[in-house]
Amino acid sequence: MSSKQWTPPLSADEQAALAEAYAQVRKELAKSERTIRRLEHDRESLNAMYENAISLRDHNEREKDKQSMYNNILLQVFPGLIFVLDTQLRYTTGTAANIAEKFGFSDEKELIAQPIGSILSGTADADWVEKTIANCHQVLATGVPMKYTDFIVFTDGSQVHSDVVITPATQKGEIQGIVFWMDDVTELFKMKEKAEEAARSKSSFLANMSHEIRTPMNAILGMGHLLETTDLSAKQRGYVDTLLKASDSLLEIINDILDFSKIDAQRFDLVTQEYDLSSLLVDVINIVKLRALEKNLVFTVFVEPSLCSMYKGDSIRIKQVLVNLLTNAIKYTVKGEILLSVTATPSDEASMLTFAVSDTGIGIKPEDIATIFNAFTQVDIRRNRNVEGTGLGLAISKGLAQAMNGDITVDSAYMQGSCFTFRVPQQITNAAPLLDIARLKGAHALLVGDSTARQAVQAMLCQLDIACTHVPEVDAAQHISGRDTITHALYFADSAQAVPLQRLQALFPAVHPVVISKFGTIRDNELPHGLKPISEPVISTQLLQAMMDHPADVKSAQADGAKRLGTFTAPGAKVLLVDDNEINLLVAEEILKQYDLQVVTAMSGEEALALAADEQFDLVLMDHMMPGIDGVETTQRIRQGGGINAATPIVALTANAVMGMQAYYLENQMNDFLSKPMDMEKLDAMLHKWLPSEKILHTDA
Ligand code: ADP
Helix, strand or coil, rough: CCCCCCCCCCCCHHHHHHHHHHHHHHHHHHHHHHHHHHHHHHHHHHHHHHHHHHHHHHHHHHHHHHHHHHHHHHHHHHEEEEEECCCCCEEEEEEEHHHHHHHHCCCCCHHHCEHHHHHHHHHHCCHHHHHHHHHHHHHHCCCCCEEEEEEEEEECCCEEEEEEEEEEEEECCEEEEEEEEECCCCHHHHHHHHHHHHHHHHHHHHHHHHHHCCCCCCCHHHHHHHHHHHCCCCCHHHHHHHHHHHHHHHHHHHHHHHHHHHHHCCCCCCCCCEHHHHHHHHHHHHHHHHHHHHHCEEEEEEEECCCCEEEEEEEHHHHHHHHHHHHHHHHCCCCEEEEEEEEHHHHHHHHEEEEEEEEEECCCCCCHHHHCCCCCCCCCCCCCCCCCCCCCCHHHHHHHHCCCCCCEEEEEEECEEEEEEEEEEEEEEEEEEECHHHHHHCCEEEECCCCCHHHHHHHHHHHHCEEEEECCHHHHHHHCCCCCCEEEEEECCHHHHCCCCCHHHCCCCCCCCEEECCCCCCCCCHHHCCCCCCCCCEHHHHHHHHHHCHHHHHHHHHHHCCCCCEEEEEEEEEEEEEECCHHHHHHHHHHHHHCCEEEEECCHHHHHHHHHHHHHEEEEECCCCCCCCCCCHHHHHHHHHCCCCCCCCCEEEECCCCCCHHHHHHCCCCCCCCCCCCCHHHHHHHHHHHHHHHEECCCCC
């Protein structure tokens, strides 16, 4: 018998199923092998990471030990007193050796967990300990660090100046305690005191020396001026000239040093007195204006009209600061403009006056701004090599400003310009405003001409809400819109001949001009009577005053129902007004119209004679000096001609107001005389006296 069992043969289906199952098993096996390989790889990676973590931990621990060793060394060798305190203000760590020694602990370990109060007390002044603990509590509560310098008296009698810094110790945004640090600065303090004392004695010495030098300098200058008056050759005159110029600059430098030294040595007193702001400004402007003229710079002054008229303070020192700032503005500006603007922030009895001096000069680099107020400091030396100076002006000015409880600040853009602002509190003694410009409400100024000052003036008027229209020359005004609203005409001219008054009168019969001349190029008496030029530098308040003094304004005031000029009217009376000057005629005519008189004008003796031959007048107002037949001769001819006006009263109008002229006119068949500029009261009396009484209507008397 065979041991082999018989196996029935597999059917084809079974064989196929078996083959499929076998294939499936192989697939699964392959997958498992892949998983095993991946797991093995992961295990290797994990092992590697684990080893890394272990070595990193070891490394960190070694580093931590090192750090803590360094920290300990630092705390051992650091010379100051550092206390690291917990939230209960108990000592945790710090410069233990120093603290133990300073506060009498024999063993550093005794400090641990000691409250700061008990470490400090017993060795130092109790008030100081109390204040220090309070400060520590405050830093704990607020988280805001504190830093100050303290003077501490220890119980052993030693005294120290100490810088104290208290800082919160935070971790993850939470305050864990504070660090209290004291640093002994007694030596530094003593050195600083010595240095200050030395600086004061240096300044005192300089002040004395400068004073001593000034005396002989005055003698040199005085003798130089005397020498100038003697007979000298051209060569000698040149020498004296140079000598005087050099002495002048030397004296200026000595004066600066003297001033600076006095301020620095605190040997300088303020002299307060009442002063008038307008005069102060005029004085300052007069000192600097020629320098601006020499450099052809536009110099304008804007003064807020509402500023008070009288203040109390040291006006001399204010002037000195302003002259310094303006002189610098002119010195450091090659072309363009200088503007002094004066404003104020008022309160009840005092006022913070603000003087801003701006220029379009070379400007100051941002990095130099911090140093320009230091004594003997000049910046941008290469660019300024041709500019004279000592570097003292701004130090003096700032010293003076601060001594007056004010200050000077600066804003500057390099190569564009600078603005120095000087603020000073001043007591008000007369609160009346410098100028009440209510009467200029609704004014419309026509600016004629293209002088460089025109833009600055236009800007000033705009600032005061006065409408402006600019035309390059008067004829261009025909085409502008709103012509009929124009109340004032401002001419910018540099000669009397360039002022086209006749043309203006034709275009704007009711508008009277204000003439603005370049630095005195038109003298007061060069323009027709009653019209005084305003000379550059234009001061806004002077310009506004001139605009308000205008007859045009008188007229509009009357139209508004304001009080009329004359005390009576005489609509039935006819007056002949003779003057060769058209503006004088215009002014006088406007005034006479206030009396409702019928006014006929003549511009020459000849014209007057022709009119007098034809028409009966009640009064003749006759100018004296006229080309052709003058006023005296015209009068004689009217009298001698025996015509209808032979007996008409003739009053001489003259700018020639010297003594004895009245007798002269009376001798020459005139009835009376009235001087120009016309005094309104005198004119009123004169008209009253000479006009036929039956034609006078009393309106308000
Ligand atoms: P200085 O006698 O040299 O003018 P200051 O003390 O008055 O001395 O001025 C110090 C420096 O500040 C000047 O040397 C100049 O470089 C700069 N500075 C002063 N004012 C102006 C200004 N308006 N524009 C540009 N630089 C100025």
